[in-house]
Amino acid sequence: MKRSILSVALASLLVLGACGSNEDEQAKSSISEYMAKQQPGQQASMKKKDAECIADGMVDGIGVDQLKKYKVLKDDASFNKDVKGLKMSKDDSEVLADTYMKCTDVVKSFKTQAASTPAGQTAEGKKCLDETVTEDNIRTMLVASFSGDQQSAMKFQTDLMKCTTAGAPSPSGSPSAKPKN
Numbered sequence: 569m570k571r572s573i574l575s576v577a578l579a580s581l582l583v584l585g586a587c588g589s590n591e592d593e594q595a596k597s598s599i600s601e602y603m604a605k606q607q608p609g610q611q612a613s614m615k616k617k618d619a620e621c622i623a624d625g626m627v628d629g630i631g632v633d634q635l636k637k638y639k640v641l642k643d644d645a646s647f648n649k650d651v652k653g654l655k656m657s658k659d660d661s662e663v664l665a666d667t668y669m670k671c672t673d674v675v676k677s678f679k680t681q682a683a684s685t686p687a688g689q690t691a692e693g694k695k696c697l698d699e700t701v702t703e704d705n706i707r708t709m710l711v712a713s714f715s716g717d718q719q720s721a722m723k724f725q726t727d728l729m730k731c732t733t734a735g736a737p738s739p740s741g742s743p744s745a746k747p748k749n
Contacts, residue, residue, distance in 0.1 A: 591645045595632050598647040599623035599640075618672045625667030630660045655716030665710035674706050678728070685732040696731035700724075 603619035614622075626635060635641040638656055642648050656664065668674055678701045687693035709724035 591632050592627050595635065595641055595645040595647075596620070596623040596627045598645065599626060602647040602649065614672075621671035622667055625671060626664060629663040629667060630656075634660060653716060654714050656714045658711070658715055661711045661714035664714050665707050668710055669703065669707055674710075675701060675703055678706065682728060682732050687732045693731055700727045700731050 600616070600619040600623035603614050603622060604616045626640070630638075632641060632645055636643065636645075638654060638660075639648055639651050640654070679697055682688050682697050682701065683694070685693070688697060705724055705727070709721050712718070712720035712723075
């Protein structure tokens with residue numbers, strides 16, 4: 569009798585654990601599929617392995633229930649394509665920022681994009697990019713973005729914008745836009 573009660577209890581735990589696991593897997597799959605698709609306004613889609621890594625980090629680090637509270641996931645654990653203006657806790661924002669940093673080469677992506685601008689080709693622009701596009705600055709921007717602190721997130725964007733215009737040739741081709749008298 570004791571053995572059968574113990575067996576039933578263990579079986580129940582396994583079934584309940586599997587339910588949570590299925591929801592986790594549904595969430596991971598839904599998030600990664602969405603992230604790997606090219607979205608409107610994006611130049612390219614995210615690599616599948618990067619999207620899967622981020623989805624795993626989100627679900628394992630933040631949890632399905634919390635992602636539902638943030639409206640990242642719908643009640644059925646599918647990705648909410650209409651999610652806007654995340655306002656995660658600082659801890660969850662840090663988890664997500666660290667996940668992005670671990671799963672993708674965000675620093676390289678920012679530097680590559682900025683280096684392709686005319687200013688990114690100049691010595692002054694390259695120096696500015698090296699000082700601005702750092703792991704610490706990008707992580708700070710991501711944490712601010714995920715926690716809903718858009719003002720702090722914009723600081724990085726403003727600094728990056730300065731780099732992409734630093735030392736850029738003027739439209740006339742001369743280094744200065746001052747008119748000649």
